[in-house]
Amino acid sequence: MRFLSYLFLQGLSFVRRPRQASLRHCLVPLFFLGASRGLDSLAAQTKSDIGWSSLRMGLQASLQPGWIASDNRQIQPGQAGLGWSIGLNAAHSLAPRYSFLTGVLLRGNVFNVMVDSFRYKIPGMDTVLRDIRYQYRTQGLEIPLMLRLGGAQSSTQSAPYALFGLTTMWNTRVRACFEGQELIGYETGEFFDPATETYRVTNLPGSPVDQDDRVALFSAWLGIGLGWEFPLPSAMRLSTGLRYDYPMSQVFRGDYFKGRFQSMQFSAYLTF
Numbered sequence: 001m002r003f004l005s006y007l008f009l010q011g012l013s014f015v016r017r018p019r020q021a022s023l024r025h026c027l028v029p030l031f032f033l034g035a036s037r038g039l040d041s042l043a044a045q046t047k048s049d050i051g052w053s054s055l056r057m058g059l060q061a062s063l064q065p066g067w068i069a070s071d072n073r074q075i076q077p078g079q080a081g082l083g084w085s086i087g088l089n090a091a092h093s094l095a096p097r098y099s100f101l102t103g104v105l106l107r108g109n110v111f112n113v114m115v116d117s118f119r120y121k122i123p124g125m126d127t128v129l130r131d132i133r134y135q136y137r138t139q140g141l142e143i144p145l146m147l148r149l150g151g152a153q154s155s156t157q158s159a160p161y162a163l164f165g166l167t168t169m170w171n172t173r174v175r176a177c178f179e180g181q182e183l184i185g186y187e188t189g190e191f192f193d194p195a196t197e198t199y200r201v202t203n204l205p206g207s208p209v210d211q212d213d214r215v216a217l218f219s220a221w222l223g224i225g226l227g228w229e230f231p232l233p234s235a236m237r238l239s240t241g242l243r244y245d246y247p248m249s250q251v252f253r254g255d256y257f258k259g260r261f262q263s264m265q266f267s268a269y270l271t272f
Contacts, residue, residue, distance in 0.1 A: 054093040058271035060105060061086045066263035068111050069247065074256050078133060081110025085142055089269055099148045107142040107169055111261055133179055138215055139191065140171040151229040152237060163225040167245055174215045214253040219261065221245035237271045
């Protein structure tokens, strides 16, 4: 840091005109010199307080029950579905007992909805489909951006921690079931690209219901959670916790279905 400050001051002295060699010309180098010394002192103090590497990598696995919160009368929430996530995480220490937590995880969500029967009256017939049950399964990449407060840090004692931040997910695969069965024309367990596929119920052969229920490609949640961190041998840490994800985006891309997916995550991750 001091070396970079020296180079900056030397370059500054060359571009300055002679008539600017005034009090301001003297104060600028002093300012940068003092700032560099302050940053050096802060970095040294932070390293001393933390006592271990500022960047730690780890493995994470989670189970997350999720459910739909409806924003209009076209859909109603169904039963909660059980999702999962697994992948790598990274924690960067910002200050003693403060860290930034992120990572890359594979995540799968499961949610159930019931469709308003009035939208599904077959033209030219008196019958109305009632209590239509959809089940959606999505898979994609999750990237959390969380601020973590507390934890064991360099201590040998276990300690609680709190989480707050943003969780994002890019949906790469999705599939839907209708009344517990695969949709007509789809194979069992087959996943599709959410950017191009529409999952429409077929009431009669060749007569799809005119509803656009494509799943959105991007999802975001505001997360808040609590947990406990336990020190392990060889400078490893085991953390377990609970996090609630409040939805900030819509599940569907169409104009009729409006709902938000929320979840409760039970996670465990091991850092090295």
